[in-house]
Amino acid sequence: MINIMLVGFGATIGAFIRNELTLQQAKIKVDFPVITLLINIIGALFLGIFTAQIHNGAILLLLGTGFCGGFTTFGTFNMELSQLWFQHRLGSCLLYFILTYIFGILGFIIGIHI
16 A cells, blocks of 8 residues: 555656746747656656665655656657657657657666766
8 A cells, every 4th residue: 555655655746847847848939849748857867866866666656657657748759759640740759759759768868887
């Protein structure tokens, strides 16, 4: 039961912070999902750091599974990706896809080595 509570608490905090950051997208006046891209890259970096540095299973559940899981967003990424596709913005769609995965993986690797 405690594990479920740790993941839930971490996810709540992560989702709250993601939502607050996502609200900034409209303010930057860029027609590209920059905020979601940055959130997912930063989340991957944090996950790498947590994975390498935290050896306590409960804390890793709180921060890795919970916080990073709530902070990053595969659903929003796919929704924005499909919007670009259906708007026939194929270059932006491909760029978003590639940047998310390449920099997400690089962020995780960098995080492990910090």
